Amino acid sequence: MSATLEAARSADPKSSPPAMSGNKVSVFYGAKQALFEVDLDIERHQVTSLIGPSGCGKSTFLRSLNRMNDTIEGCRVEGKITLDGQDIYDRSIDVVELRARVGMVFQKPNPFPKSIYENVAYGPRIHGLSRNKAELDDIVTSSIRRAGLWNEVKDRLNEPGTGLSGGQQQRLCIARAIATQPEVLLMDEPCSALDPIATAIVEELIDELRENFTIVIVTHSMQQAARVSQKTAFFHLGKLIEEGKTEDIFTNPKNKQTQDYITGRIG
Amino acid sequence: MSTLNEHIVSSFEDELTNLNKSISEMGGMVEQAITESANALLRLDHQKAQDVRQFDRKIDEMQQRINDAAVSIIARRQPMAADLRMVVTAIQVANDLERTGDMAKQLAKRALQIETLGLAPKFYNGVKHMTELVARQLKMALDAYLARDSKAAVEVCNRDDEVDALHTSLFRELLTYMMEDPRNITQCTHLLFCAKSLERVGDHATNIAEAAYYLETGLHLAAEAQQRSPR
Numbered sequence: 366m367s368a369t370l371e372a373a374r375s376a377d378p379k380s381s382p383p384a385m386s387g388n389k390v391s392v393f394y395g396a397k398q399a400l401f402e403v404d405l406d407i408e409r410h411q412v413t414s415l416i417g418p419s420g421c422g423k424s425t426f427l428r429s430l431n432r433m434n435d436t437i438e439g440c441r442v443e444g445k446i447t448l449d450g451q452d453i454y455d456r457s458i459d460v461v462e463l464r465a466r467v468g469m470v471f472q473k474p475n476p477f478p479k480s481i482y483e484n485v486a487y488g489p490r491i492h493g494l495s496r497n498k499a500e501l502d503d504i505v506t507s508s509i510r511r512a513g514l515w516n517e518v519k520d521r522l523n524e525p526g527t528g529l530s531g532g533q534q535q536r537l538c539i540a541r542a543i544a545t546q547p548e549v550l551l552m553d554e555p556c557s558a559l560d561p562i563a564t565a566i567v568e569e570l571i572d573e574l575r576e577n578f579t580i581v582i583v584t585h586s587m588q589q590a591a592r593v594s595q596k597t598a599f600f601h602l603g604k605l606i607e608e609g610k611t612e613d614i615f616t617n618p619k620n621k622q623t624q625d626y627i628t629g630r631i632g
Numbered sequence: 633m634s635t636l637n638e639h640i641v642s643s644f645e646d647e648l649t650n651l652n653k654s655i656s657e658m659g660g661m662v663e664q665a666i667t668e669s670a671n672a673l674l675r676l677d678h679q680k681a682q683d684v685r686q687f688d689r690k691i692d693e694m695q696q697r698i699n700d701a702a703v704s705i706i707a708r709r710q711p712m713a714a715d716l717r718m719v720v721t722a723i724q725v726a727n728d729l730e731r732t733g734d735m736a737k738q739l740a741k742r743a744l745q746i747e748t749l750g751l752a753p754k755f756y757n758g759v760k761h762m763t764e765l766v767a768r769q770l771k772m773a774l775d776a777y778l779a780r781d782s783k784a785a786v787e788v789c790n791r792d793d794e795v796d797a798l799h800t801s802l803f804r805e806l807l808t809y810m811m812e813d814p815r816n817i818t819q820c821t822h823l824l825f826c827a828k829s830l831e832r833v834g835d836h837a838t839n840i841a842e843a844a845y846y847l848e849t850g851l852h853l854a855a856e857a858q859q860r861s862p863r
Contacts, residue, residue, distance in 0.1 A: 587710075587712060588710050591712075615712050615713060615716075616712075616713060616716060616717065616850060617713065617717075617849075617850025617851070618713050623713075624636070624713050624714060625636070625637055627712040627713055628636075628639070628711070628712050628713050628714060628715045629639050629640050629641060629644065629712075630636060630637040630638060630639050630640065
């Protein structure tokens with residue numbers, strides 16, 4: 366617990382423009398509005414955590430950041446979301462390329478039913494990021510290393526990814542997500558299916574990854590948000606209630622709803 | 633953010649309430665110890681002085697209980713925001729109260745040492761006045777803490793200057809008595825140490841008031857004061 370808030374150690378002031386920026390983002394599922402005019406900046410090389418009760422819109426917002434919502438029938442996004450200043454809902458945007466730049470890791474580890482090597486090689490291959498086998502090998506190796514999985518799998522790269530433990534599978538999914546060199550990594554409750562040790566390893570990894578990537582994480586664990594993120598945004602009933610430095614949110618939130626939620630009171 | 637709703641987990645709510653009660657109880661014990669020890673000193677009441685020294689052990693035990701409860705809450709509940717501040721300040725306040733209890737013990741000890749000397753009222757009037765002042769400071773600080781009243785907390789901090797001023801003037805006064813007649817030196821030196829102890833109690837009261845301010849606002853009073861009046 367002593368290191369909890371220390372995670373905010375290098376929440377540096379806005380020296381560079383945000384990696385992603387949401388401006389009055391509203392999301393509708395058919396007639397039902399799930400998100401109401403959310404303004405939120407995702408700062409570069411920081412971990413931003415989105416917290417809030419179930420159905421508050423945090424996952425909806427996360428999914429709109431790489432247009433995962435496009436796959437849901439009847440889903441409509443209003444407002445503007447930019448990646449490096451570019452509107453990601455613009456017609457000229459290639460969604461497949463966008464998702465290579467804004468990668469995603471899901472709640473349940475979901476490796477492809479292929480070998481460990483192929484799981485990681487798949488993305489770079491379809492995006493043409495390597496010219497030959499040697500380059501591809503390099504990408505796969507370095508991605509697995511960065512995901513902190515190398516020592517555990519280096520001798521079994523040709524075995525199926527599904528044969529790994531849950532924590533290892535999740536790190537394999539992270540390796541797969543970073544293999545395409547994304548700028549932003551979205552994580553939707555990446556540790557909720559993992560045991561505490563695997564969770565700690567993934568959290569450690571998240572802290573290391575933010576050196577090279579910008580990370581947005583949805584989590585139901587308040588302690589996790591406090592541990593891993595520099596910025597926290599609290600959602601409730603589709604609205605962004607409060608955002609700020611993680612340290613401030615967890616020691617001295619300004620909003621009563623935030624206070625009630627993070628302290629486990631009835632809101 | 634003044635009134636908080638109840639916790640979903642009612643046992644957590646109970647634990648926080650009990651922690652607050654313990655602080656209140658310990659505060660009462662320490663206030664009593666200060667008043668009694670000062671009375672023992674002024675009336676040279678041997679029995680009372682002994683009682684205060686015994687009582688200090690209970691105060692120490694109380695601090696231990698509060699610390700254990702706070703550590704247990706942190707370990708099992710991972711308190712956040714206002715709850716976290718409540719638990720952390722409970723540890724601080726209990727510590728200041730324990731130190732204040734020690735000061736009461738010091739006063740009682742002095743009472744036992746000077747009981748054979750006999751004291752002239754003009755010597756101890758200042759100490760008496762100072763005891764009243766710091767006892768009031770302590771009470772106000774505790775009230776501010778328990779009521780989560782940051783305004784009252786600021787008032788306590790501002791009044792600490794009064795305690796300091798009184799301490800300084802008492803020092804001069806006792807020095808004068810000593811110069812008047814060297815036979816006064818022993819008594820007045822004892823009283824000087826008592827004044828010092830009381831001044832320390834005032835400082836602990838200020839600490840408690842600062843904790844009260846932090847508890848309610850999440851801000852540090854000293855830093856706030858500096859920002860408001862940059863000298």
